[in-house]
Amino acid sequence: MPEGEPVDIAGDGLTTKERRLLPALIVNTGEGKGKTTAAMGLALRAWHQGWSIGVFQFIKSGKWVTGERAALEALGAEHERSGTGGEVEWYATGAGRRWVRKPGAEPGHAHAAREAWAEVASRLAVQRHQLYVLDELTYPLIWGWLDVGEVVATLRDRPGVQHVVVTGRAAPAELVEIATTVTEMTKRKHPFDTGQKGQAGVEW
Amino acid sequence: MPEGEPVDIAGDGLTTKERRLLPALIVNTGEGKGKTTAAMGLALRAWHQGWSIGVFQFIKSGKWVTGERAALEALGAEHERSGTGGEVEWYATGAGRRWVRKPGAEPGHAHAAREAWAEVASRLAVQRHQLYVLDELTYPLIWGWLDVGEVVATLRDRPGVQHVVVTGRAAPAELVEIATTVTEMTKRKHPFDTGQKGQAGVEW
Numbered sequence: 335m336p337e338g339e340p341v342d343i344a345g346d347g348l349t350t351k352e353r354r355l356l357p358a359l360i361v362n363t364g365e366g367k368g369k370t371t372a373a374m375g376l377a378l379r380a381w382h383q384g385w386s387i388g389v390f391q392f393i394k395s396g397k398w399v400t401g402e403r404a405a406l407e408a409l410g411a412e413h414e415r416s417g418t419g420g421e422v423e424w425y426a427t428g429a430g431r432r433w434v435r436k437p438g439a440e441p442g443h444a445h446a447a448r449e450a451w452a453e454v455a456s457r458l459a460v461q462r463h464q465l466y467v468l469d470e471l472t473y474p475l476i477w478g479w480l481d482v483g484e485v486v487a488t489l490r491d492r493p494g495v496q497h498v499v500v501t502g503r504a505a506p507a508e509l510v511e512i513a514t515t516v517t518e519m520t521k522r523k524h525p526f527d528t529g530q531k532g533q534a535g536v537e538w
Numbered sequence: 539m540p541e542g543e544p545v546d547i548a549g550d551g552l553t554t555k556e557r558r559l560l561p562a563l564i565v566n567t568g569e570g571k572g573k574t575t576a577a578m579g580l581a582l583r584a585w586h587q588g589w590s591i592g593v594f595q596f597i598k599s600g601k602w603v604t605g606e607r608a609a610l611e612a613l614g615a616e617h618e619r620s621g622t623g624g625e626v627e628w629y630a631t632g633a634g635r636r637w638v639r640k641p642g643a644e645p646g647h648a649h650a651a652r653e654a655w656a657e658v659a660s661r662l663a664v665q666r667h668q669l670y671v672l673d674e675l676t677y678p679l680i681w682g683w684l685d686v687g688e689v690v691a692t693l694r695d696r697p698g699v700q701h702v703v704v705t706g707r708a709a710p711a712e713l714v715e716i717a718t719t720v721t722e723m724t725k726r727k728h729p730f731d732t733g734q735k736g737q738a739g740v741e742w
Contacts, residue, residue, distance in 0.1 A: 364724075366721040367564075367576070370579065372575040382604065382606070383605060401582060404623070405582035405623065408622065412612050418612065419609065515725075516725070517570040517724065517726070518723075518726050519721050519722070522720040522721070
């Protein structure tokens, strides 16, 4: 995103340094694409800052996520080898099985999501990472696999400066309430979808 | 994004392989955050596929982009060293100077954007990359630094299977018209912005 020189004074009584240290809770939601990829892009920035990054996948996904995982883990390996960037830990619930759309149909998935959340909560408590990517966390919340109140309270009351990105459709209102940034990704219907052709007179 | 087993038959007469090879033109637009970061996340996926990636920054940006660049270039170096993943080439217009909000105020910026576009066009012609990230391309289009008709025609008529991601606010209608995917990133106003407090009775 383009940035000019800062022209606004926040007027919140904080020094620039203190303001920079405010912990972010970013929610990428909506029906469109880009929720997870944007979170992964943030992880690139965090890596360059030398931050410790924890990625937690709450839903088993398809092959694409494997690409993001491989790339971020390669960056983590680069950190191990040369000290460049930050460490990357990837925590995936279960392995290899496909996501199933029916909530409650597979208790194993609910169990895995609860395990993943317990891991996140324990790491937040000890300030293990500087950035947490909680990928697709909204689904176990919506489906009742995780208690929204408990998750929101844990995120809200997390100690220190730990940044969190949550992705997934239909973010619960209570989560939106405590977020510092909420972006809605919306699919614009493609003009061709409705049979519309290029307008006469358009030069191309 | 979670994926179940495919249940829809596209009915477009293409084989699965042919459909996979359809070149994508993805546009991330809107006023919200995540346009560039989502494009960078896609680059991670492309890297893992072993694709050649060209990133073109049309607007000089602040420090964050440096993080994305450093991380993607580290992945490119990993490719050089071990053959893992794909190559990454990063093309930034100019160096070091800050973006200035006034269109036309700095002819040097317009010139740099035109140079960057010429580079993209020549690479598309020879099918140099498999993924092009054209970051903030919409701004030189909106500001008249680049001819929309020419850019759209070049993208539309690009040979072979070359995937393109364009980012930036206010994507021109002609660009949206030829895109295969358009996502609008919208900032949801935060409840606290309007002085709203947590609702009484919410368990946390």
